[in-house]
Amino acid sequence: xxxxxxxxxxxxxxxxxxxxxxxxxxxxxxxxxxxxxxxxxxxxxxxxxxxxxxxxxxxxxxxxxxxxxxxxxxxxxxxxxxxxxxxxxxxxxxxxxxxxxxxxxxxxxxxxxxxxxxxxxxxxxxxxxxxxxxxxxxxxxxx
Amino acid sequence: xxxxxxxxxxxxxxxxxxxxxxxxxxxxxxxxxxxxxxxxxxxxxxxxxxxxxxxxxxxxxxxxxxxxxxxxxxxxxxxxxxxxxxxxxxxxxxxxxxxxxxxxxxxxxxxxxxxxxxxxxxxxxxxxxxxxxxxxxxxxxxxxxxxx
Numbered sequence: 579x580x581x582x583x584x585x586x587x588x589x590x591x592x593x594x595x596x597x598x599x600x601x602x603x604x605x606x607x608x609x610x611x612x613x614x615x616x617x618x619x620x621x622x623x624x625x626x627x628x629x630x631x632x633x634x635x636x637x638x639x640x641x642x643x644x645x646x647x648x649x650x651x652x653x654x655x656x657x658x659x660x661x662x663x664x665x666x667x668x669x670x671x672x673x674x675x676x677x678x679x680x681x682x683x684x685x686x687x688x689x690x691x692x693x694x695x696x697x698x699x700x701x702x703x704x705x706x707x708x709x710x711x712x713x714x715x716x717x718x719x720x721x
Numbered sequence: 722x723x724x725x726x727x728x729x730x731x732x733x734x735x736x737x738x739x740x741x742x743x744x745x746x747x748x749x750x751x752x753x754x755x756x757x758x759x760x761x762x763x764x765x766x767x768x769x770x771x772x773x774x775x776x777x778x779x780x781x782x783x784x785x786x787x788x789x790x791x792x793x794x795x796x797x798x799x800x801x802x803x804x805x806x807x808x809x810x811x812x813x814x815x816x817x818x819x820x821x822x823x824x825x826x827x828x829x830x831x832x833x834x835x836x837x838x839x840x841x842x843x844x845x846x847x848x849x850x851x852x853x854x855x856x857x858x859x860x861x862x863x864x865x866x867x868x869x
Contacts, residue, residue, distance in 0.1 A: 590741060591740070599774070601734070603779065605731070606727060606791050607793060616849070622850055628725075634729035639735060641736060642829060653746055655747075657748075665841075667844070668844025671813055671816035671827075673809075673852045674808075674815070675823075678808070681824045699806060699810070706814065708754045711754070
């Protein structure tokens with residue numbers, strides 16, 4: 579079962595995420611988009627920040643997770659998907675974020691903050707798709 | 722060297738935020754997407770709060786000639802809403818709604834003890850790679866140009 583989360587903790591986490599996006603912009607002049615950074619770090623994308631910078635950012639993500647779970651708050655990680663679903667979902671997320679040039683961070687956190695019409699359109703689209711998918715899978719198919 | 726260290730520290734802050742706010746928990750994300758069920762608003766708080774520092778930074782950046790560690794800003798200037806953007810968003814949203822992971826939490830969550838995260842992240846990388854080698858012409862037709 580999902581434990582309730584204090585809204586203040588959610589807001590504090592959101593402020594940290596936004597602060598990271600702000601720092602990357604002001605320090606390095608880049609959009610903090612995780613899908614783009616991962617593609618760049620692995621060499622799948624051939625433009626963007628230097629591979630070393632992208633790799634450092636990507637490696638930082640799990641390090642930040644370790645810090646918080648070690649010193650602040652152990653998060654609940656509840657994955658209910660089967661292996662075929664994990665594989666299929668992962669493929670869609672990887673392909674889709676490259677095709678659409680961004681994910682929740684690049685379009686959601688960074689793009690919406692600068693009122694980019696492309697990012698607003700992308701965010702509305704993936705949110706709508708996510709809401710519809712869950713509505714159908716949980717309430718119509720009955721899963 | 723300074724810019725690599727900066728990227729590492731910024732990644733750590735980002736991952737810390739995702740973990741503190743429980744976005745590394747797919748069940749939390751799916752509960753947000755489950756609007757007709759037992760809806761959980763946490764993701765809305767997180768995304769809403771993240772926009773504040775992010776927006777302030779864009780306002781500051783507009784008054785700076787260049788970022789602190791580099792010679793130029795690299796902010797996308799493309800304003801064309803095309804089929805690739807919308808199809809990409811829809812495909813991503815379907816995968817997101819199936820499992821509850823998007824790229825940031827899938828990477829931050831690798832060290833949080835669920836083996837499923839590794840399966841998802843591996844498939845996600847494969848999907849990214851497939852995009853780089855696939856014939857994408859089917860996605861290229863039709864666009865709305867907001868410049869006109």
